Amino acid sequence: MKSNSSVSDGVQLVRVDKSHTGQRLDNFLIRHLKGVPRTRVYRLIRRGEVRVNKKRCKPERKLDIGDMVRIPPYRSNFSEQTAKPSPALQEFLLNSILLENDELLVINKPAGMAVHGGTSVAMGLIEALRQCKPEWGELELAHRIDRGTTGCLVISKNSIFLKHIQNQLKVKNVKKHYLALVHGIWPASLSVVDAPLQKDPVGENERIVRVLESGKPSLTRFAVKQHFEGASLIEAMPETGRTHQIRVHCQHSGHGIVGDDKYTFKAKNRALAKVKNLCLHAWKIEFELPEGAAPIRVEAPIPNQLDSLIQILGK
Structure with missing residues (x-):
């Protein structure tokens, strides 16, 4: 599937083949509409100019084989320079890979890097990895974690595994374990937070979850790992995968995550008030491979900044 011309004068109808099964609509369009700015791609989706099987869809809509995608006329700008990762960033990302095989890779995502590009992000982790290793083929995000969150992120190398892991996520067969440093003393009795979440837009490109x-x-589900003076290290195990779920559930419980400037109010502890990075780490992940292969279990080391903070609090 290629787009060689800079202008499309008419509507295109593109049938999804096996190689794009399980791919998100926005990623499909970004690959197809080469030269079209991401902001334009998301605007086309938002306005309903792009349709799947004659219906309006959201960017995260997963495509299936045989789906018919309607793409409106568009103008490309091939003169735009595609953002490229620096050699130093490429080396850093490749050294951050925790596991890699023919079907997938698991990377220890750094803090502050979005998992994908978007309206205000020229290049995310997935775009950088695609340029690091073009021979890996059609790399796609199997799931997402917040920009400020560190740790395990699964990336698929082919549509078969992508569809498999998405199904595993859907039926809750993927086990995720996070570590979070929160304000206050988290009670051991608070082991489950069951609270419905809703996304609310705040401006054109901002959203908050309530x-x-x-x-x-x-x-x-939560478990206390360690108590400190005015803070707690907890393990969080989400059974659903809502946007900002752990962050909002912590805040809702009265123990916001340290460094969370979106959901946590001013810290009482002066040392913790100075922390700028979100203290949330995707610590472990476990999932099954297709065709009954042995389960994959991966653990991401605690980032230095969070580890140092834990050591200071423990003194």
């Missing part, structure tokens, strides 16, 4: 009865069912 606990609302009308929201989507959301459940996170």
Whole structure:
């Protein structure tokens, strides 16, 4: 599937083949509409100019074989320079890979790097990895973690594994374990937070998640790892995968995550108030491979900044 011309004068109808099964609509369009700015791609989706099987869809809509994607006339700008990762960034990312085989890779995502490009991000982790190793083929995100979150991120190398892991996520067969440093003393009795979540737009490109009865069912299990003076290290195990779920469930419980400037109010502890990075780490992930192969279990080392903070608090 290639786009060689800079202008499309008419509507295109593109049938999704096996190689793009399980791919998100926005990623499909970004690959297809080469030279079209990402902001334009998302605008086309938002306005309903792009349709799948004659229906309006959201950017995260997963495509299936045989789906018919309607693409409106568009103008490309091939003179735009594609952002490229620096040699230093490429080396850093390749050294951050925790596991890699023919079907997938698991990377220890650094703090502050978005997993994908978007309206305000020229290049995310997935775009950088595609340029690091073009021979890896059609790399796609199997799931997402927040920009400020560190740790395990699974990336698929082919549509078969992508479809498999997405199904595993859907039926809750993927086990995720996070570590979070939160304000206050988290009670050991608070082992489950079951609070529905709803996304609310704040401006054109901003969103916030709130606990609302009308929201989507959301459940996170928690366990205390260690108590400090004015803070707690907890393990969070989300059973659903809502946007900002752990962050909002912590805030809803009265123990916001240290360094979370979106959901956490001013810290009482002066040392913790100075922390700027989100203290949330995707620590472990476990999932099954296709055709009954042995389960994959991966653990990402705690980042130095969070580890140092834990050591200071423990003194």
